[in-house]
Amino acid sequence: MITIDGVSRTFGPVQALHDINLEVADGEFLALIGRSGCGKSTLLRQVAGLDKPTAGRVLIDGEQVRAPRRDVAVNFQRPALLPWRSVLDNVMLPVEIFKWDKRENRDRALHLLETTGLAQFAKRLPHELSGGMQQRVALCRTLIQNPRVMLMDEPFSALDALTREELSMELQRIHIETGTTIVFVTHSIQEAVLLADRVAVLSARPGRVRQIVDIAIPRPRSFGHNAHLEEVAAASAELHQLLLENHLPPAPAPQRNR
Numbered sequence: 001m002i003t004i005d006g007v008s009r010t011f012g013p014v015q016a017l018h019d020i021n022l023e024v025a026d027g028e029f030l031a032l033i034g035r036s037g038c039g040k041s042t043l044l045r046q047v048a049g050l051d052k053p054t055a056g057r058v059l060i061d062g063e064q065v066r067a068p069r070r071d072v073a074v075n076f077q078r079p080a081l082l083p084w085r086s087v088l089d090n091v092m093l094p095v096e097i098f099k100w101d102k103r104e105n106r107d108r109a110l111h112l113l114e115t116t117g118l119a120q121f122a123k124r125l126p127h128e129l130s131g132g133m134q135q136r137v138a139l140c141r142t143l144i145q146n147p148r149v150m151l152m153d154e155p156f157s158a159l160d161a162l163t164r165e166e167l168s169m170e171l172q173r174i175h176i177e178t179g180t181t182i183v184f185v186t187h188s189i190q191e192a193v194l195l196a197d198r199v200a201v202l203s204a205r206p207g208r209v210r211q212i213v214d215i216a217i218p219r220p221r222s223f224g225h226n227a228h229l230e231e232v233a234a235a236s237a238e239l240h241q242l243l244l245e246n247h248l249p250p251a252p253a254p255q256r257n258r
Helices: 040-048 087-091 093-097 102-115 131-143 161-178 189-195 229-247
Strands: 002-011 014-024 029-033 055-060 072-075 149-153 181-186 198-202 209-214
Touching: 002 040, 014 040, 014 055, 014 209, 029 040, 029 189, 040 055, 040 072, 040 149, 040 181, 072 131, 087 093, 087 102, 087 131, 093 102, 102 131, 131 161, 161 189, 181 189, 189 229, 198 229, 209 229
Parallel strands: 029 181, 029 198, 072 149, 149 181
Antiparallel strands: 002 014, 002 055, 198 209
């Protein structure tokens, strides 16, 4: 589905990414995790067609990405809702941009709002909603495009811990139902384990793929009491260790006996 082939990106003297090679299967949920400044968001922008690699290429279904695509939707850290438009009108924005049938898609927009618990807020303005509710609106706006690929750049990072877990569970449910291919950037080990099929751990700048960790835990997953709590804890510990090793100083040379 997505092929990242030898992608590197430099900004003047700064090399953000170096020789990234990744394959993302159709319907897979891949999380990108790493320390701040390792190039996670830069890599996502290459896949979205919002930036061009200095070297290498990105392909979706064998076609090189040279610009944004209609079947690829992007969610950023901030929901970026238009403040003068109602919740429903914000969700309908892609319909207007792409000149799709408004009547047909209005029913779908209302259904999406209902499934995310926002049906009663359809006529409200964004400033009347909490941060978590605004992110749900942004998610509905993405889903109405029926994208084949969703690229998500730390969409829950500005929210409180409980709201983040609730929205992670909601995204997990949506992924199970739709089978959309998702690439999800996060700093949170918990989010990565809760959501992903695989986690790509990036090294410190310049970002390289340090290791890919399979999360072979049955869905649905949660951090509450459940049958897979030990597996969740083990995967979290493995990712924590990999991230910690990225910042450990080199071991001192052994002392020679005199």
